[in-house]
Amino acid sequence: MEKQNIDTLIPTKVPEDKVYTAYCDNYDSIHYLFVEFQFSWLQQAYEALKDLDKYNIIVYLYKENFVGLNEIFKVKSLNQFYLNPRFNLEKINIIQISQELRLSKETTRRKILELVEDGILIKNKKSITVTLKAGLLQKPENTIGSFSKILQYVSYLLVKEQSVKNYYKKDFFIKKIKERFTQILAIFLDYQIKYLLTRKALVNNDMEMFFIFGTLLYNQIMFMKKSDKKSHYQKEWIDQVLEVGDKKGINAMSISDLTGIPRPTVIRKLKILLKQKDIYKDKNNLYYILQGKIFTDLNKQRLINIKNLSTIISRINNIIFFS
DSSP: OOOOOOSSOOOOOOOHHHHHHHHTHHHHHHHHHHHHHHHHHHHHHHHHHOOOOOHHHHHHHHHHHHHHHHTTTTOOOOOHHTOOEEEEEEEHHHHHHHHHHHHOOHHHHHHHHHHTTSSEEEEEESSSEEEHHHHTTTTTTHHHHHHHHHHHHHHHHHHHHTTOOOOOOHHHHHHHHHHHHHHHHHHHHHHHHHHHHHHTTTTTTTHHHHHHHHHHHHHHHHHHHHHOOOOTTHHHHHHHHHHHHTSSSHHHHHHHHHHOOOOHHHHHHHHHHHHHSEEOOOOOOEEEOOSHHHHHHHHHHHHHHHHHHHHHHHHHHHHHHOO
């Protein structure tokens, strides 16, 4: 498709049902982008703090700040926000954070104390201040760029299927998201937190275990991508993911290298997954996913997420075009 001048394009409304249909009809290609995005998010999160729950706390506080700005109709660009990314949240407490992130009060209190000791948060009686140091943990350009690849591909599919007239490239979405940074991130981070918490609940409420299980799934999905075989997004796709497993497993050291999680922790959590019959280890010490309870439950959430992600893509597009 020919390159267009992004400044002269006429805005095009993106209906949610059209996004959903395009997603389902082109599931293989668009879902690879989404899986790569989520895997990269978890890699960045673990690298930042070596603790995914603490990272989720930081992300939640950013989301609450952005939602607060939306409620008073105040939008900041990325550059405006990062001139002084320190902010204070009044009337937010450990119980609220605990409930929203599905952590025990004791765990939430301990992790916030660790973040305070690291200089990332300042905790007062009824408020929490997110310091400049927290801003260094975030890499919004990476997140915006990766998600914009998905938005660009959806734009291409919608034009291809004649649902909209104009095609918008990645650089267009990056530019527009940065212009309405806090407004769009409030919506996206709310979605992202819910996405991760739903999956965390499937693996004993253990984010590291989800990351490890997700790495096995990522490996099998990316191997499918190399085959370039198209499949229906429901049962046929799942059957192919499972079929890949005994042909392309991955060892504990590779999982540790990909995630950053120490090898002893990886092995300990793999043993739990083996005992639950959610994964299999072959004679070469390569692990892959079986159709156990976690995979079955995760597949149900995968189908729900097609709808949820379609909604988010539609909302973000229409903020970009009509705000």
